[in-house]
Amino acid sequence: MLSDLDLISLERYVIAKDQLHNRYLHGSGVVCGLAITRDDCSDNLVVECGYALDCHGRDIVVPNRQSFDLDAAIRACLLAERTRPVCDPPSQPPAACPDDGTWCVTLRYREADIRPQKPLIAGSCGCGRGGTAMGGGTCGCGGGSASAGSSACGCGGTGTSGGTTTSTTTGTATCGCGSTAFAPGCEPTRTVECFELGVCRDDQQCHDLSARLASSMPAQIIACLRDAWAKVGRQVDPESQKLNAKLAMGKATPRDAGAAYAAVWRLHAAMSDLVRGCESPSPEVVQELAAARPTPQLAEESNAVYVARSGTAVRQLLLLAVLYARDCICKAMLPPCPPCPDDDRIILGCVTFRDGKAQSICNLSCRKYAGSFVNREYWLPVLPMLTWVAGLLCCLPIIQDQRGDRRDLQVLMSAHDPDGVLRDALLDNDFAAVRDLFTRAGSVRTAFRRGASRFAPQRWAAGRVNLSDVLGTNVRSARTRLAKRRVEVTEVVVDSRDDIPLRGLGLLPLVAPGSRVTAYVVDGRIVAFRAQQGQEEQGGGG
Structure with a gap:
């Protein structure tokens, strides 16, 4: 017999399988759409329609454009920070909670219960009048028909249903059936999927490329090898490292026999720590490590013979190091199941907020995309190109x-x-x-590497003053902040942005300390900068 529990179990099974498929095959993030723009009619933001997957594999569908009050969301977030409960260990809320700064717009999966639906109930539980089933017998009451004073359908002589007492006499409704109504709280309720827009502070971690690549295979390999090299470096000093290299390449002389034992012993101790740190080292590795154990020089052994024997031991240990590095690479090639963090929100983009308004919007800031083949072909149309080339080659x-x-x-x-x-x-x-x-081709690659290192952003921007930090502020505040960095500001008041005589725009509004810049002011606020004569080469822009 198919019951409501069976149907609920089937529904939960299908939903869980879909979420498992989304979580481990596609990951979490934005699939398409969900761009953040400004509202033309108000100070609100607009989140375009789109589709995303959270870390649990749940679908988040935004069917139409959503107006989002960023100012109200930031004030609600600040209020939650000020009124958060004191935890153990005690923590005080921040004394000052400025709303100016960079905030990120988030999207979260939510479920909502809509109005309960009235169930469809038959007049007499599918039984004949008086609880008698068609064809004879009773309606699941075990034996003869329910008569006056007898027990009916497990309710006794007088049963209650939903707080209503009914009499079980012949020809009347039986307990829980017929005209007796369910209590409102017991009626079935439909659950619909929805979403919630919110904000969070920009913690700057998502801008760190190393942090974003920490869980990737190259980062895991580099971390494993770096950790191994750190362990070896702590036990093998630089002089021992040089001597071990000479012993391994056969370049050591008999004069090195006195220091060879200590150098090889330090290397052996470091390799022993690495092997013991492995989860399950193979017996062959343990035997090889024992065979490479260094021994002191024998009395009848010459220096040359002992140096040669020490070189053999070093080469055995280096083979174990190569084996360890190979295991690091092979282990990193096994992708782990991605964990789901405690915060299941999806960042759609970050907004610079100042004076109650959104100053700039960056949709790609801190945004993460789910593993969609549609996105990959859109960004890197390599597969369509390879398919086209393959068609030419294979069909020629x-x-x-x-x-x-x-x-x-x-x-x-x-x-x-x-x-x-x-x-x-x-x-x-x-x-x-x-x-x-x-x-x-090798020369071009070398030149490109040198040029990339010369124009690296961190080298280019080192020691510079970022003028974008004071854009949109009043002139007095900007003068005070830039004076601390030894930047002299000349004020020019214009009626609109169209009156700014800028000949070109810089890639970054950066100037060196000690520069002189011209600030163009509209309605008392700085809207652009321009380097003064003789300062253009220092990187000014507006």
Whole structure:
């Protein structure tokens, strides 16, 4: 018999399987849409329609544009911070909670119970009048029909249903059936999926590339090797490292015999700590480590023989180090199941908020995308290009032409290189042209690396003053803040932004300390900066 519990179990099973599929196959984040824009008619923000997945694998669908009051959400967040309960250990709320700064708009999955639905109830539980089933017998009451004074359907002579007492006489309604109504709290309730928009502070961690890549495979490999090298470096001093390198390459001399034992012993101790730190080291590794255990120089053993024997032990230990590095790489290649943090909110973007208004919106700031193949093909259309190239290569009629005649390779080469110049150039001087091509590619790569390191943002912006921090503020406040960084400000009042005579815009509004800049002011607030004559090379922009 199919009961309500069976249907509920089936529904929960299907939902759990869908969430498991979303969580571990696609991950969490924005799938599409959900861009943050300004509202043309108010100071609110607008979140466009879209679709996202949270860390539990639950679908969050925003079917239409949502107006979001950022100012009210920030004030509610600050109020929650001020009135939060004192925990153990005691913690005091922040004394000053400024609302100016960078705030991130979040999206969270929510469920809501809508109005209860009135259940459909038959007049007499599917039984005949008086609880008698059609064809004879009673309605699940075990034996003869319910008569006056007899027990009916497990309710006794007088049963109660939903707080209503009914008499169980022949021809009347039985307990829990018929005209007796359910209490309002017992009626079935429908649950619908919805969402909730909110804000959170920008903790600056999402801007750190190393933090965002900490759970990736290259980061795990680097962390494992770095930890191993740190353990070795703590036990093997630099002099011992140099001597072990000489012993391993056979470059040590008999004069190194006195220090060889201590150097090899330090390396052996470091490798022993690494092996003991493994979850389940193999017996072969343990045996190899025991075989490479250093021993002091024997009385009848010459220095040259002892140095050679120490070199063999060092090479065995280095093989164990290579094995350890291989295990680090192989273990990191096994992707773990992503954990779900305590905070299940999805960051849609961050907004710079000042004086009760949103100054700038960055949708890609701190935003994370779920693993959608649609997004990957949109950003990096490599797969469509590879498919197109594969179609050309795989479907090119090399053997037969359109008339069905066989094609000869010599005919194809003659058609594309009739004079043989290209073929001769490739064959000359033992493929010298090909080698030169690879050499030139290596030179370009080296030059690119040098140029990238020269124009790295952290080197470019080192010691500079960021003028964007004072954009939108009044002139007095900006002068005070920039004077501390030795930046001289000249004020120019204009009627609108269109009157600003800027010849070009800088990539970053950065100037060096000691610079002179011109501040363009509209309605008492600075809207742009421009470097004064002789200061353009210092990076000013507006």
